[in-house]
Amino acid sequence: MKSIVLIGFMGSGKTSVGARLSELTGARFVDTDELIVKNEKKNINDIFANVGEEGFRRIETTTLSGLAGLSGNGLVISTGGGIVTRPCNIPLLKKAGRVVFLRVTAKTVVRRLAGDTSRPLLRGDDPQKKVHDLMEKRKDMYEAAADITIDCDELTVDEIANKVLQNCKE
Numbered sequence: 001m002k003s004i005v006l007i008g009f010m011g012s013g014k015t016s017v018g019a020r021l022s023e024l025t026g027a028r029f030v031d032t033d034e035l036i037v038k039n040e041k042k043n044i045n046d047i048f049a050n051v052g053e054e055g056f057r058r059i060e061t062t063t064l065s066g067l068a069g070l071s072g073n074g075l076v077i078s079t080g081g082g083i084v085t086r087p088c089n090i091p092l093l094k095k096a097g098r099v100v101f102l103r104v105t106a107k108t109v110v111r112r113l114a115g116d117t118s119r120p121l122l123r124g125d126d127p128q129k130k131v132h133d134l135m136e137k138r139k140d141m142y143e144a145a146a147d148i149t150i151d152c153d154e155l156t157v158d159e160i161a162n163k164v165l166q167n168c169k170e
Ligand code: S3P
Pocket: 008, 009, 010, 011, 014, 033, 044, 079, 080, 081, 082, 083, 118, 119, 120, 121
């Protein structure tokens, strides 16, 4: 199996869908944020506080680059929502595997992430506006990076995972 790479906004379900895909296929599941937290021995908020978003992006690219080198290994990879914002990551995503965009609306993200404090970019005043603004900036980037796009607002994790598999067989 060619590796499957999940991209999409925060709260789009990449981690849950990735874990389900791993169960269904037996493929190893890797989450770039989890890998970063493990390697840096700090949570994402602390990494942002210490080295800023730019520093986090550099670490993210290095992590993705390592995974792109394992593309033959049939992994399921879920990525951080901002991975598409660095142009140099796009060829790395493509090299890493079949890129699947889990598309959700801002409304869904706001509902799912209400009260969440683990995402530094949504902390502070008016997280709703932050979601809308970031989504507006990024939506074309996700589309451009994706081989496959799945609209996920109305689907369960299982339904999304099955759609991914159907599309990845074709
Ligand atoms: C980010 C998304 C987060 C994490 C970091 C930055 C973003 O991952 O990488 O907080 O810029 O959208 P999730 O998409 O898994 O929440």
